[in-house]
Amino acid sequence: MHDVLMVEDSELWDIVLDGPFVPMIEKKDGEKTRLVPKPRQKYDEADKKKIEKCYKPKTLLVCGTGPDEFNCVSAYKSAKEILDCLKTAHERTEQVKESMIDMLTSLYENFKMRKGETIHEMFINLSSITNELRSLGEPISMSMQVRKVHEILPKS
Known part of the structure; x- marks a missing residue:
């Protein structure tokens, strides 16, 4: 999975790990200033491009799954959630694979x-x-x- 995203663009892997880009603005609250999500109508062209780029990792991960995995991952909102789900499923699959290898190796040897x-x-x-x-x-x-x-x- 990681390799697919790295080939596409190293920024995509950062998006998966760090989460999607959310445009922020400073808002004064009395004497304190805090960052809050920027309203959509105030997005500039750079914000829009970064947001569009955030959809790509999720799309790549969802499109790279088979029909069984698709139903599992399509409900997740972020690429990180999808990747975590696939890792968990794959770890279970790896355990089954190792068991199969052990059984077949024994069959081969005997x-x-x-x-x-x-x-x-x-x-x-x-x-x-x-x-x-x-x-x-x-x-x-x-x-x-x-x-x-x-x-x-x-x-x-």
């Missing part, structure tokens, strides 16, 4: 050719495991796969 199974069938079953590992970011090199096939082939 893989054996079944009785009555042809070499072709055995290779398809082994390829299924290695392809799933690859899709999870844990590729098994071709040399390791060849070594595994040599280990499990019957001596005949």
Whole structure:
């Protein structure tokens, strides 16, 4: 996520982390002066451009999600809220991914050719495991796969 925004514009990442730009004006309250949000009708061209730029990170994050995530993130008002939601969802997804990798690695390590199974069938079953590992970011090199096939082939 961060990389997408950084490529687009480093200011966008600042907007995500710091929140959107809100034009402010000084308002005297007796002897004290405080900053308050500027009324829309008093926005100048620079204010309008900064505000427009604030919509971009949210748009990029929302448009970069799949249909399942879209429903979750589209209700949030700020890019920071969207990013936090996606991080939380992704952390859970990462835990599931790690569990899948562990299970598939165990299947790969304990893989054996079944009785009555042809070499072709055995290779398809082994390829299924290695392809799933690859899709999870844990590729098994071709040399390791060849070594595994040599280990499990019957001596005949």
